[in-house]
Amino acid sequence: MKVAAYCRYSSDNQREESIDAQLRAITDWAQKHGHTIVATYLDEAKSATNDDRPRFLDMVKDAVHRSFQAAVVHKLDRFARNRYDAAFYRRELRNHGVQLISVQEPLDDSPESVILESVLEGMAEYFSKNLAREVRKGQHENALKCRHNGGIPPLGYSVNPDKTYAVNEHEAAAVRMIFDMAAAGHSHADTIRSLHNLGFTSKSGKAFTRNSIHDILKNEKYTGTFVYNRSAAKDLDGKRRHRQSKDSSEIIRIEGGIPRIISDETFRAVQARMADRKQGGRARSTRTYLLSGIVYCGICGAPMIGSKINSTRGKPSYAYYSCSSRKHLKPCGNRNVDAAFLEDLVLSRIRNEIANPERAGEIMDEIEVQFNWRSQTSAQAIEASKMNITTIEAQINNITQAVANGMFHQSLIDKLTALEAQREDAVAALAKLSAEPVYAPDMDQIRALLSSEALTTAETPEDLRRAIRAYVTRVVVHPGEIDVDTVLSVAGSVLSPPASDKTFRLTRTYMRPQK
Template identity: 40%
Template sequence: MIQNYLEKIKNQYEVNCLRAVIYVRYSSDNQRVESIDAQIRLIKEWAKEHNIIISAIYADEAQTAKRDDRKQFQQMMSDSKRQNDWQLVLVHKLDRFARNRIDSAIYRSELRKNKKYLISTTEQFDDSPESSMMEAIIEAMAEYYSKNLSREVMKGLTENALKGKFCGGIPPLGYDIQDGRYVLNTFESQAVRLIYSRFLEGLSYSKIIIELNEKGYRTKRNALFTNNSLYEILRNERYTGTFVYNKIVSRDEFTGNRSRHKCKPESDIIRVENMIPAIISKTDFQKAQCIFNSRRRKYTNNAKETYLLSGKIRCGVCGGSYIGTRKFNGNGTKYIAYQCNIKRRSAKLRCDNDSISRDWIETIVLQAINDYVIQVNDKGIADIYEECIKKYNQDNSEAAGVIKKQIVEIDRQLDRISEVVSITSSSTMIEKLLAYEKQKEELNKQLRELKAKNNSIITIEELKALVVTAKKMLKEKSLPRVKELIDLIVKEIIINKDNVEIHLHFGVGVNKNILIEQRHMNKLCSSQ
């Protein structure tokens, strides 16, 4: 039966000998690389018996067939469009190709459009109606097997979770896995405590990241910290000693994508108290969540007012951001002000710094900008340019220093792993070696990008044009242009108990740090 089918394909292509590519895969860490070797060996034996020449081999390791974003699989499908020197795709079984009937039908159809044929060397179907029916039955059985296996695996993982055992994946920063259980990583746990401590002190993500990187801390994947990595750590309940499992929603059935910020219903989440070593207290964790939640809340009436200094004002007491707010007293009088965001929290966490009148602070800042721009002359522009270059070089030097330190550490790891590989040829060590090489390549790329930025720094002519633009903005006094001007000139505004500090990006003839004393401040009562 299969021999007749192969002869039919030969006649269609008018060739004496068919050529084929092999596609193999194994689905998870529970199987081994030897599974792929066995598949290749059996397929090659079958091909030899049927006088088929093998042109290429595509192999996906630890990849499920329920998804179609397998790298080698997609490479094979792409090559099938461009390459005309082979006619067949050989698989050991149809479930190696796909365990999803929809994907199977789509990609088999695509292969046919590219004049390629899929053949299972063990099931050996041809193009007869009976074979088509049997293929459909086998694909349905494969899909059932996959879904049933997922259900059974989930049962086992749930039992492990209830016992506080590791359920797979990469453990959070601060933990290692020994004998299937979470244990503290002393060095990493210090980084976690530092992150929570600085966050509760009111430091921004960028300042926390700089401190972490300067002290040599890295993420669990040995990369520099980012905003996302801090967010994941500050939202991870496991650091309180609570084992949490089955919290994140499953992959989308159609796209295969998963959002780490979408959670399952509380009834589906498994939580077991005091099952793993705690790194931070439950109190500190709850404080961090309160900060997140307060940042999420948005008053519906904020959009009814314009706040020119949004994102520029910081509290000198707690370090939090000042936000625009509108209130009415009992007589209906409206008060528009900037208020410390932490002031809106519960009594225990509330900041006691004062609110400040929107109109007053915006008038003061605009006057400072006006004084600043009026005094700008050619010498002032030269001073600004010199300071700009100095700051730019300093920032670049600091960033390059952090990257170079990490490259030195990676080189040390590469030397150590290379010695092990030369002795044992361990596949695990080789994978780590390749991962470090890739990371080093990415860091070198970042260094090259920093160097390239030196060629794109602003010129004096461009700076003069900016000053002309600034004067035009002040003259026009349109809100969008004024906001743009504030972003250009004002670095930050700090509201203290006794004064207001206005920090400009550059000083020209006037001090770039302006201090407004208490007697000149127009505050709103902090109780309002």
């Protein structure tokens, strides 16, 4: 008989070796009874209290094809630990002619076996729920001592051998940056872009997403408050509902229970801003940073983020852009730059030198020069690539002729192999060059962009912020000067960051005022 083996271990203090022992027992049983194992399904660190087990579901799905006549488990509790799932999936298997066999609990179709099977399944469910209760009891005691209760700790924290929390300074820099940018009114997209440019990743090593940024900003632990048992219980399908909270009376909160990363003031400001955005509005004190996401440090290349010092004791408030690397990683010595000055400089650059009908002809001439240069450069590169291929093929022919004339030597064969590899690379390079078109500028579209009134008709700071991006893709702040990089595309819109031949770059440098 052809059988399928199913093995599983949960995270309840079991290890991967548990699966090896189960599979060994099933293999011995199959050999003893003359059966053939045609498929093996393994679920690691998966609970049997629900059906969120990928390989288990694969086994049930594969039963439709009738490629095996029995599903074999080490014990019935490996198949399911609640009676509903046990009965449901056993019926699914039987409907496709597949029986369930337990190596340690051999049962037949007799009435006595039906009763014994029900008892075993009931005992498995009791064991699972009792174990869960004991585990929760231990976790509750751990929580009262502010100890880690398993799983992956939040970004910014590591776990000591005694299960207490410690600050991971590299990750904590990313956390502080996320909160600072949120408090300053930056969007999640701006924050994600800045984190990526600085090389930060999530705890799992993946890129940040809007959801991960949101979860970090809502995590009270960063204020030094230990929080446990906050998430609502699983739903009827066994799915977690971590975005839903239990009643406050059920949640354990211990202030000062873990090291602090974020101040209470910053955390409250961020929560207020998030609540305001959720309601569809903006905080009254919000300042829109017009260059957010396109201004960079000229020393380390990191994004510069907008910040604000509120007015105190009669002193006016002060908004500025600062290097995110200097603020969070502290390797950069670039100074802050006044936000109003920098924004006025960029707007002046656009109004006077780009969106200026009087200069449209001059700019279009400059774009045409760039286009002609690119066309010539592309043609030269293609011709050079063709000549390189011709030279290589001539060398290959010479060596081939020499070997044919009896001049066989291993060094010639090695040289021939190397030349053939070079020819393949050269042919691939030529194909790539030939496939890359040099885009001709659409002068009508460019003329329309140069005469656009988007800046003068902007009614809100957000409108103005979007309008700036129609002209500027990058502003680089150096200690003594500022580069404003504007890029026009042949389609009449902006490509940011500029990374293709579809863009035409116009750069101007301005002296930075010294304090």
